[in-house]
Amino acid sequence: MSSYYDIDAILTDAQKVLCTFELTVPGLGYIDGNEGGDMKQGTKVELPLWLGEMLAVSQNISSSPLITLDLPTALAPRVLNALKADPRTVDLRALAPHFYALSARMLELFEDDELVEVLTETFKARSASIADQAHNPRGALGDGADFLRGLDENERQLFRAAHDSSKAVKAWMADLKKG
Structure with missing residues (x-):
């Protein structure tokens, strides 16, 4: 809650x-x-x-x-079909800035096992791409900027956490080499 x-x-x-x-x-x-x-x-x-x-x-x-x-248009059958096909190509932010939060709220009201499955697989596939982009030094520049625009708020928080942790590990490793 x-x-x-x-x-x-x-x-x-x-x-x-x-x-x-x-x-x-x-x-x-x-x-x-x-x-x-x-x-x-x-x-x-x-x-x-x-x-x-x-x-x-x-x-x-x-x-x-x-x-x-x-169900809102962000969870319409055409959107779910696109997510099943390739979740990394769907611009979730354009559908709903808080896509996963909206989905969770709707799942409190509707019992839909297929929707749970699609959302779980979507998050798994997209989180791997997010982690890859976050660890890439050019992640927020160039091609990465288009990637970041399509992330919903939860994914953006995940990106920030992965990016900041990667930077912190690099700084820690640099400090170890100095010491």
Whole structure:
């Protein structure tokens, strides 16, 4: 569980997810651009994850949810197929800046073994490339700059940690040779 003040958690919760209203809600049409109108049953709107989750898990008098959540476009079948084909070529940051955090939140709401498998294999394959780029002295320059642009926030933190540790080991080795 993340901290209340964790900016990454706040930004993850703010990402939009597609929701379908299961009931007509009077006076809520302004969310869909229908000021003063009702939100009709079956209407699909994008809501921030935090709001969509609250409405999806809350129950009304008939004990059915007010809305149903769909997986976000960052986890659409075409994206999963691209990740299965070659996860290193997918620009995760363009899909969602906090891709893995969003995926983890969605997996709390949906049970999807295939999604877990794809995300696990994606992270394994991409982390090997990240480690390689982090240990390359030209990693953040030239070709490495395009690589860094496609990393989500978790991957960027992993890159920084690997890069800083590589630098620290080199400095330590240099100190050993001096001493």
